[in-house]
Amino acid sequence: MSRYDTDYTKMGLATRAIKVGEAREPITKALNTPIFETSSYGYETAEEYDEMLKRGADWEEDLFIYSRTTNPTTDAVRKKVMALEGSEDAIICSCGMAAISNALLSNLNAGDHVICSDDTFMCTSSMFADILPAKGIETSRVEILDIENIEKAMRPNTKVVYLEVLSNPQLKLANLPAIAQIAHKHGCKFIVDNTFLSPIVLKPLQLGADIVVHSGTKYYVGHGDALCGIVAGSRQDMDKVRYYYDNFGSHISPFNSWLLLRSIKTMPLRVKQQSANALALAKWFETRDEVDFVTYPGLESHKQHELAKQIFEDGVFGGMLCVHLKDGYEQMCKFVDATKIPPVATSLGDVVTLVFPKSAYNNLIRISTGCEDVNDLIADFTQAFEQM
Numbered sequence: 266m267s268r269y270d271t272d273y274t275k276m277g278l279a280t281r282a283i284k285v286g287e288a289r290e291p292i293t294k295a296l297n298t299p300i301f302e303t304s305s306y307g308y309e310t311a312e313e314y315d316e317m318l319k320r321g322a323d324w325e326e327d328l329f330i331y332s333r334t335t336n337p338t339t340d341a342v343r344k345k346v347m348a349l350e351g352s353e354d355a356i357i358c359s360c361g362m363a364a365i366s367n368a369l370l371s372n373l374n375a376g377d378h379v380i381c382s383d384d385t386f387m388c389t390s391s392m393f394a395d396i397l398p399a400k401g402i403e404t405s406r407v408e409i410l411d412i413e414n415i416e417k418a419m420r421p422n423t424k425v426v427y428l429e430v431l432s433n434p435q436l437k438l439a440n441l442p443a444i445a446q447i448a449h450k451h452g453c454k455f456i457v458d459n460t461f462l463s464p465i466v467l468k469p470l471q472l473g474a475d476i477v478v479h480s481g482t483k484y485y486v487g488h489g490d491a492l493c494g495i496v497a498g499s500r501q502d503m504d505k506v507r508y509y510y511d512n513f514g515s516h517i518s519p520f521n522s523w524l525l526l527r528s529i530k531t532m533p534l535r536v537k538q539q540s541a542n543a544l545a546l547a548k549w550f551e552t553r554d555e556v557d558f559v560t561y562p563g564l565e566s567h568k569q570h571e572l573a574k575q576i577f578e579d580g581v582f583g584g585m586l587c588v589h590l591k592d593g594y595e596q597m598c599k600f601v602d603a604t605k606i607p608p609v610a611t612s613l614g615d616v617v618t619l620v621f622p623k624s625a626y627n628n629l630i631r632i633s634t635g636c637e638d639v640n641d642l643i644a645d646f647t648q649a650f651e652q653m
């Protein structure tokens with residue numbers, strides 16, 4: 266057996282992130298996976314092609330017919346994702362919303378009911394407010410910190426419980442093992458969005474979720490240069506999702522897959538550094554007179570800090586924190602405008618720190634902590650406070 270055929274899937278997280286999925290290219294012996302910019306794959310004879318079509322109908326590993334369904338560069342990403350999420354199968358989509366809509370629509374039909382947590386990303390909220398109801402799917406939004414609310418919202422036709430593990434933007438942490446129990450007791454699929462934490466901080470499939478989705482645009486990509494969506498779970502669940510993904514045309518481009526291959530290799534390093542920086546920043550913000558309160562799961566003041574300690578891995582708490590200043594909108598704007606390192610921008614999970622002020626949430630300032638030197642960030646936020 267060649268050294269290049271080694272199974273890395275049982276090795277440590279960092280080794281998996283770097284090594285899994287990328288086989289040496291057999292003709293040139295190139296170590297890095299090429300960008301396979303091809304829509305189709307050529308076969309020798311009609312008979313061989315016909316045989317491939319029959320096998321492809323049930324989706325088969327390493328079988329390539331058309332790149333809307335499978336592409337070798339994207340498949341290398343899929344294998345890395347499976348190794349990091351601990352899943353039997355995974356699907357790499359064009360963006361997070363493609364991942365979410367495919368995961369939901371493959372599990373919900375007209376007449377079904379779905380329960381969703383009350384704090385979610387804007388477009389996810391639109392799915393539950395407008396898009397699903399318009400297709401005849403009943404939706405309920407519930408506050409999930411009191412898990413009794415989920416039990417109370419159950420109906421005979423409830424098919425799915427959906428939530429964000431650490432919610433956008435309020436950073437509420439869901440008790441995954443407890444909620445999984447309720448969902449499964451009622452025969453529901455438990456689908457969770459783990460965008461805000463990444464598999465480096467928490468692996469939902471190990472805590473009772475059936476399907477995990479991500480906006481891979483965030484921590485997976487990590488450099489703000491590509492969009493990506495991830496769905497992971499059992500082969501059976503992914504076959505259902507894949508049918509929608511393929512027919513809706515939710516695939517990612519081979520070039521973006523290649524960016525992901527490079528990015529995922531450093532995801533463990535990045536997320537650990539972002540988490541260390543976020544904890545230092547959160548503690549520092551708590552000492553400032555201008556600040557009313559800080560929300561960060563690594564702080565003892567966070568309502569689910571004990572839960573975070575139980576279910577997060579490696580003693581890290583992620584890179585997302587929220588700061589509420591004592592004074593209102595004007596102070597929020599003055600503070601944000603005076604910063605020099607973080608751009609004022611949406612999105613999160615990048616190596617660069619991003620600030621995202623939200624007047625709609627009581628002037629919350631969401632900070633996606635990057636990998637800069639934390640002393641420089643603290644110095645920058647200090648001078649911004651001094652200018653207020």
Ligand SMILES: Cc1ncc(COP(=O)(O)O)c(C=O)c1O
Pocket residue numbers: 360361362363386388389429433458460461479480481482492493494612
């Ligand atoms: C929690 C969460 N889920 C999903 C999405 C959607 O991801 P995308 O922009 O990649 O479609 C976002 C985007 O910010 C998000 O924050």
